[in-house]
Amino acid sequence: MRAVVYHGPRDVRVEQVPDASVQDAGDVVVRVLRACICGSDLWSYRGYHPDLPSGLRTGHEFLGVVEDAGRDVRALSRGDLVLAPFYYCDGTCEYCRAGLTTSCTGGGGWGGTSDGGQGEAVRVPHADATLVAVPGAAGISDAMLTSLLPLTDVMSTGHHACVSAGVGQGSSVAVIGDGAVGLCAVLAAARLGAERIIAVGHHEDRLEVATLFGATDVVTARGEEAVAAVRELTDGGVQSVCECVGNQSAVDTALGAVRDGGRIGWVGVPADVTGFDMRAAFGRNVSLTGGVAPARDYIPELMADVLAGRLDPSPVLDLPLALDDAADGYRRMDERTAIKVMLTP
């Protein structure tokens, strides 16, 4: 089968790789219908992990159809349309039972030396616990597939930022970052009933999506100026901040923009973060909450809204490409001329 393989900074290629196959009794093989390139894929693409060996598989966001299943698989059947969160989990450990499947003691991630989402098929361990079957799959349109796809990562992650930051009815929230996760956080905030949603970013086209998603205000300034703008708009800062970037500037902006006693829900993978100013946070009782989003736990709730037409994160997928054009997709995201690429094998 074909899959995207990492060969080094700015060098990803679509190649022939061994077919995905059932290896354990709890596995299924998913034939991928749609996959994505993630902002976090760009860290390795940009050479941030210089020791990464050549030959690793890529991608952790996909949906598809169950093609084969091990003998212990109960909840899924061949032909089921399924959403995969960006990791797998066993469904039985204490963390899975507590709704924090990202901390599953038997879990793991896609790609690397295993199948990645950016390919024709993926072997999924612990399939019953990991995958979410889409009901009424026969009637699902192409457009609906695109609307469901962001739930595998960015929409669940934006939702996690909001949940962590305590966003609810009437909330006042600032979203730092206008990438796919930030935009999804805006959408999640609107879904949760936030009254004031301030999108902070630097790209006009993306901030248009933010407005479409429910942002009531847009701030394009950076650093201290962004902080001042948010504080001005909200008479001293917002109760909730979603930090959706993962660099030091975003963390500092979040701390500056939040009101005393407020919460920063952070979901930006801290790839380039040196610290959190604990002294500043201490005197102001600012909480830092969040982390990697337990997407598996959120997907059912979000999926119900997508299927009912109440939620549509598909505008973040602004560049659909064939799987064979994945390298072009990486390049476009690296250049920031695409928000997020959707790949179709």
Next chain:
Amino acid sequence: MRAVVYHGPRDVRVEQVPDASVQDAGDVVVRVLRACICGSDLWSYRGYHPDLPSGLRTGHEFLGVVEDAGRDVRALSRGDLVLAPFYYCDGTCEYCRAGLTTSCTGGGGWGGTSDGGQGEAVRVPHADATLVAVPGAAGISDAMLTSLLPLTDVMSTGHHACVSAGVGQGSSVAVIGDGAVGLCAVLAAARLGAERIIAVGHHEDRLEVATLFGATDVVTARGEEAVAAVRELTDGGVQSVCECVGNQSAVDTALGAVRDGGRIGWVGVPADVTGFDMRAAFGRNVSLTGGVAPARDYIPELMADVLAGRLDPSPVLDLPLALDDAADGYRRMDERTAIKVMLTP
């Protein structure tokens, strides 16, 4: 009047200073009955703030009797027994109304160039909002004064650690630090219904107080060994950690001891903290919450329990001294031969 004055590292003296007096219409003057030396007073005493000028007044924990009142004071009268939180607040700003009086826009602290708590009397600005009158003051015994005194800071701070860490009925909590605040956090956790309370500290006498206060387990190891001990006791870590020290080792121990998805309630003044390992926290969804305790907001609730005999933090005040012996009290706390000194003018 007499008051403690800071002259430099390890040099505090009881001296004659100008009498406290009403200056603004909302002021009262409190004649101090009992005051404390705080662990945080030791930072300057130990020379951690080398630029601190000589001549500053000290102390921020006191209770006493209203002796004089400005013309706008309504809620208090001469002769009222009052508890002072470790700061003053105006009671009208949005933070005061929201229950975060430590962020009061018109507030401030005791000591420095103003009256400190370690003296015969204190001018209290915004007295109606700042002070809490003790009902039935005429019948208050000396022992009850000692039981009430920790509410001005350490008991409220321990309570804040627990509230921030989400401690409630049936909780499993580790308290890092066996100073007065840590011990009070143990007591607060027991009051809030925690089932498992692990006290982490290094002083046998203090850990005896922890056990008296409701600690179910005691860990005397340090660093990685303390983390391992807590994780062993709790099958992988506690849901809630109270960080009651404020140095890097305590922050690291807190992060190591907390279960994935758990909360660190931190109240140790971060005087010697270089950072919080955001990467470790991210993957594990650990929240960092807390800060300076809004004692004014907690005192009424805690006071009701003290007056009813349901709560007694007085064992943390293990060394009562006359105000004139304050320098000896600082020395004893610096040497750690006293947990906390109570001064009587």
